[in-house]
Amino acid sequence: MQLVSGGELFDRIVEKGFYTEKDASQLIKQILDAVKYLHDMGIVHRDLKPENLLYYSLDEDSKIMISDFGLSKIEGSGSVMSTACGTPGYVAPEVLAQKPYSKAVDCWSIGVIAYILLCGYPPFYDENDAKLFEQILKAEYEFDSPYWDDISDSAKDFIQHLMEKDPNKRYTCDQALQHPWIAGDTALDKNIHESVSEQIRKNFAKSRWKQAFNATAVVRHMRKLQLGTSQEGPGQTTPTSPCHGNLLVPGDNHGSLSNSCQDRCSQKTPENNSLAYNTHHCPQSNRV
Template identity: 80%
Template sequence: MHDKGIVHRDLKPENLLYYSNDPDSKIMISDFGLSKIEDSGTMATACGTPGYVAPEVLAQQPYGKEVDCWSIGVIAYILLCGYPPFYDENDAALFQQILKAEFEFDSPYWDDISESAKEFIRNLMCKDPKKRFTCKQAISFPWISGNTALDKDIHASVSAQMQKNFIKSKWKRAYNATAVIRQMRKLAMHKDDQNNAHVPK
């Protein structure tokens, strides 16, 4: 997809689908409603789903396909522990967490996860888009291409955490680009109000 210059801009678990009911079915990426061709102009629109959006999108900076790689890191994090790296009931607080790009591998949920898997996530959820893994780098990383994953069955613990976290109202709520843009404008206006309040009259 990236080789063809397509940036999805809304990667999340809900947009990953099985092609068929076969046990070894291939996985498809769906919902290209927010996707854009990279060469069609500068991308700076705040769009996507809160929780999966890259810091540069929230900072309203021009961005590229690196935003998809960040989202892949978030998805990998969730699939390995069952809860998101960033979470808050308040969108503004959630966005501040993402902008800092600070997350933890909490015990005991990450105790059985290999250091290679953690390194994979760190490289995808890197705040600086220029230092972030590309898809090609991610695919060739030993945790994906080699045999550095631990031989542990984490299904039960991850499943329990997912059920606990996905019933929260914020997880069930569907977001769209308009909602994110509206929220970002509110935050920007609030920031301007705060800055103006400190300007001497």
């Protein structure tokens, strides 16, 4: 286990005075390199989000670390991945649809992270959880003006390939690393710090995205959504602990999430073979 003292990704961006599309591109490259390594090892993280991306130290050129492997899974370890787990807003459509899924779910999450890094707000949001899930299931998101006016078409194309509804058409980490926005010079060098940091403060300071959720309530929500009968209003998924939220779906007799971050991160999912690792570092880039 390693001590990671550099703080969260969002905090570092907000504190910076200069932040560009190139900076975002190089951050995403670090994440892609690390997740590609995990995927090559047969490991699917299943809960990638900015809160799990931490700087190793306070140094300006500190590397990024991926943390919280409590929901990770070894792919092909004797069972099909179908457990709905992750964090609302970052989970792939096939997870919410409760279909068998693959490591492509991590690539979707990276697309969501890239989207946020370029505008400061999430691609999917609604106070009503059923409506939020419906947006994700349909992959309905926009590049809204004026927030995306100064962002390159290459960046938008990159995101669209990762946030592709069909997991069979979605970019893999290898493909994403070869995209011009990552491997080429299409990422713009214009300072977008003011607009991005303002939106991060506005959308994530007290965000429901950081809350833990009652797994049973989420299961009920998704089942009602599948039946087209969900009438629950905002806030029906209830906070249960101070740790970051998950959509871990246990069996009907498993109860809700643990009230302890330590317990949750060490418990195994119903599929078994979840990993107990705590951090994995992202290969360091030249900037950020």
